[in-house]
Amino acid sequence: MSSDVIVIGAGPAGMTAAIQAAEFGLSVLVLDEQPAPGGQRFRDIEMAERQAKRNGGVLDKDDAHGALIARRFRESGVTYLAQASVWDVAADPLEVSYLHQGSSFSVRPEAVVVATGALERPVPIPGWMLPGVMTAGAAQLMLKTSGRIPEGRVALLGCGPLLLLAAKQLLAAGADVVALLQTTALVDLLRAAPYLPSAFLAPKVLLQGLRLLGRTTGINGVASLQGARILGKDSVTGVEYTVGGRTAALNCDVVLLHFGVVPNTQITQLVRADHVWNDRQLCWQPVTDVWQETSIPNVMVAGDGRGIFGADAAGISGRLSVLNIAYRRGAIPEATKDRIARDLRGKHERLARARAFMDIAYRPPASFLRPNADVILCRCEEVLGRDIQAAVANGASGMRRLKAHTRAGMGVCRGQMCSMATSAILSEQLGAELGRLEPASVRPPLRPLTAGQLASTKHYGD
Numbered sequence: 001m002s003s004d005v006i007v008i009g010a011g012p013a014g015m016t017a018a019i020q021a022a023e024f025g026l027s028v029l030v031l032d033e034q035p036a037p038g039g040q041r042f043r044d045i046e047m048a049e050r051q052a053k054r055n056g057g058v059l060d061k062d063d064a065h066g067a068l069i070a071r072r073f074r075e076s077g078v079t080y081l082a083q084a085s086v087w088d089v090a091a092d093p094l095e096v097s098y099l100h101q102g103s104s105f106s107v108r109p110e111a112v113v114v115a116t117g118a119l120e121r122p123v124p125i126p127g128w129m130l131p132g133v134m135t136a137g138a139a140q141l142m143l144k145t146s147g148r149i150p151e152g153r154v155a156l157l158g159c160g161p162l163l164l165l166a167a168k169q170l171l172a173a174g175a176d177v178v179a180l181l182q183t184t185a186l187v188d189l190l191r192a193a194p195y196l197p198s199a200f201l202a203p204k205v206l207l208q209g210l211r212l213l214g215r216t217t218g219i220n221g222v223a224s225l226q227g228a229r230i231l232g233k234d235s236v237t238g239v240e241y242t243v244g245g246r247t248a249a250l251n252c253d254v255v256l257l258h259f260g261v262v263p264n265t266q267i268t269q270l271v272r273a274d275h276v277w278n279d280r281q282l283c284w285q286p287v288t289d290v291w292q293e294t295s296i297p298n299v300m301v302a303g304d305g306r307g308i309f310g311a312d313a314a315g316i317s318g319r320l321s322v323l324n325i326a327y328r329r330g331a332i333p334e335a336t337k338d339r340i341a342r343d344l345r346g347k348h349e350r351l352a353r354a355r356a357f358m359d360i361a362y363r364p365p366a367s368f369l370r371p372n373a374d375v376i377l378c379r380c381e382e383v384l385g386r387d388i389q390a391a392v393a394n395g396a397s398g399m400r401r402l403k404a405h406t407r408a409g410m411g412v413c414r415g416q417m418c419s420m421a422t423s424a425i426l427s428e429q430l431g432a433e434l435g436r437l438e439p440a441s442v443r444p445p446l447r448p449l450t451a452g453q454l455a456s457t458k459h460y461g462d
Contacts, residue, residue, distance in 0.1 A: 003029040003079070004329055005322065006096050006109040008086050008267065011039020012066070012311045013303025014115030015073040016318030018080075021113075024326040028078040029107065031098050033085050037073055039117055040137065041311040042066030043144045062311075069315065088444035089114075091271040091296045097457065099449055104457040111298040111325045114268060115318060118261035118304035121283075122417045123158070123368050124375045124385075127230025128257065136166035136258035143173055152253025155179040155239050157228060160260040160362045167219060177219050179250055181241055183259075183365050185224035192360035202312075202354030220250075226367050230255050259364040263305045266414060269442040271296050277435030280359045281308055282369070283420075284439045290345070291324035292317065300325065308359075313351040320344045370428060371421045378418035380411020388422050392429040399440045402426065412448060415440045 007018045010032035021028045038045040042063070049067040052059050059067060073080070081100050088097040089112065097106040120137045127133065136156060142148050149170055154177045156167050167180050228241040231249065240249040262283035265275065273294035274287040285307050292300045302321035303314035320341060327337045371377055373386040383406045391405035399419065402408055408422050409415030419440035427434045445454075 003027045003107065003109045005029070005111050005113060005325055006031065006107060007078075007113045007115055008032075008089075008096070009039065009115035009117060009303075009305075010034065010037040010073070010080065010082075011115060011117050011303060011314065012041060012069065013117070013305075013314040013318035013321075014039070014113070015069050016315045017113045017115060017302050017321050018078045018318075019069075019072055019076045020319045021322040021326065022076040022078050024322070024331040026322070026326060026329060026331055028076075029109070030078055030080045031084040031086055031096070031100075032080070032082055035082050037070050037080070037082075038066060040141075041314075042070065043141065045070050048144075066311075085447040086267070087447045087449055089267050089271055089299075091299065094298055097444075099447060099453065102453070104449060104453040106457050106459045108460070110329065111300065113300045113302050113318075113321050113325075114305055115302045115314075115321075116264040116267060116305050117314075118308055119264050119416060120162075121259045121262050121364065122420060123257065123259045123364065124371045124377050124418075124421050125228055125230065125257075125368065126372055126375055127232065127236070127255075129376055129379070130230055130232050130236050131234070132232070132236030132253055133230055133255045133257065136163055136256045139256050140166055140169060143169060147173075149173045149175040150254040150256070152176065153178045153251065154254045154256060155181060155250065155252040156256045156258070157181040157225075157239060157241075158258040158260075159183045159364055160258055161358060162261065163256075163258040166256060166258065171219070178252055179239070180219045180221045181225055181228065181239065182221070182223050183225045183368060184362055188361050188363060192357050195357040195360055198353040199357040200354075201350040222248075226365070228368075259368065260362060261304065261308055262420070263307060264416075265305065265439075266416065266442050266446055268294055268299070268301060268305070269439065270444065270446065271299055273299060275439050278307065279435060280356070280363075282364065282434075283308075290341075292321040293324065298325070307352075309348070309352050309355050313348055313355075316344050316348045316351070320348070369421075369424050371425060377421045377425075378406070378408040378411065380413055380417070381407040383408040383418070383422075385421075385425060388425045389429060392426060396426075397430065398438050399423065399426070400438070403441075409440055414442055414446060 004026040005021050005028050007014045007030045018028050018030050045066045084098050084100040086098045095108050120135045226242045231238040238251045263285045268286040273296045275284045276287050278285050286294050300321040302318045323337045326332045371385045375385050387406050396402045396405045
């Protein structure tokens with residue numbers, strides 16, 4: 001097995017990257033953990049399209065576009081491996097190792113496009129470990145894949161467009177949504193107001209936001225949350241929250257948390273690519289050039305993995321990410337590369353400028369991002385906020401030393417659930433800006449594998 005390009009992820013960015021590369025005549029291998037293409041935004045979109053046709057209906061405009069991309073992806077001729085988990089990417093020489101159907105494989109491509117998308121920002125608040133607490137994205141996943149909704153009274157807590165979208169979808173599915181608790185305040189909207197004219201460059205995004213607001217007006221809504229804790233002993237019984245210095249509570253059985261999304265940088269961290277702190281989106285992201293290439297030669301990033309701009313921008317980014325690869329392989333002349341790039345960059349820039357309004361309006365408040373000392377931050381190793389504080393007091397001045405002192409970030413999730421919270425405590429304790437701290441390091445394997453699988457890895461392209 002040999003490939004000019006390996007694309008990791010089959011969401012909007014990965015699918016469009018693969019389609020574009022195939023149109024240029026490149027051989028493409030797409031590796032995706034999910035059973036079908038679509039990513040989080042268009043998860044199970046092919047099934048949704050089939051069901052709509054059986055019921056005599058049609059998908060809405062956005063989902064129909066996602067179904068079209070998935071159909072073009074299937075017809076593109078690329079080699080697509082569903083339920084393939086990448087467990088390592090090496091930079092020199094470039095090599096991708098993955099698990100598929102119980103066996104491990106290793107391939108040396110000419111280039112890699114990392115299209116692993118975004119993760120929901122983990123925000124540990126008191127009670128977040130209780131049964132009955134999920135992320136809003138997990139509730140969406142359950143609804144899309146199995147048609148199930150959370151049982152009992154549901155409260156949504158946090159900020160961001162996805163929180164509103166999840167509320168709308170759960171209401172439509174018949175869930176008992178009793179509250180929408182948002183941290184977003186009037187001052188956030190006023191702070192974002194100067195960016196509103198740029199948002200009109202992407203009117204579709206604004207219209208989607210207005211529709212979401214209109215479809216969640218029937219829910220008991222609370223804004224300007226300054227703090228919150230989830231109540232219960234063996235399971236969720238309610239939420240206690242603070243607004244304007246006053247504390248109130250409500251009863252519920254399920255709490256769905258969401259504080260925006262951040263780039264999934266595990267692979268770019270793994271290959272030791274350069275990263276930069278994005279203070280507007282409060283996250284680390286890989287440094288890329290105008291061709292979306294990282295500091296590691298022939299490792300490109302497409303979609304939300306290089307900054308959060310949404311599904312439409314991800315599709316544009318996917319096409320852009322393979323242009324320089326195709327040029328280097330002699331598949332297209334430089335003039336063609338530059339002409340296509342100019343058009344794509346113009347479209348992406350308009351969407352990026354529109355995104356600034358949402359980044360400011362839905363910025364998670366510092367009061368939620370600084371975890372409580374009594375809260376478990378690292379679920380895998382059961383590390384408390386106070387354990388991080390003690391480690392810093394004992395000389396842990398960076399994320400690597402925190403691992404040695406506390407084992408935080410050394411579990412199965414490889415720090416995806418705890419690194420941002422531990423960084424926040426480290427920043428506060430040291431009096432240093434987050435952007436001046438080193439990001440958490442990532443080591444293989446990204447996914448668990450047995451010693452037998454490792455030893456019997458089949459190598460291609462040596």
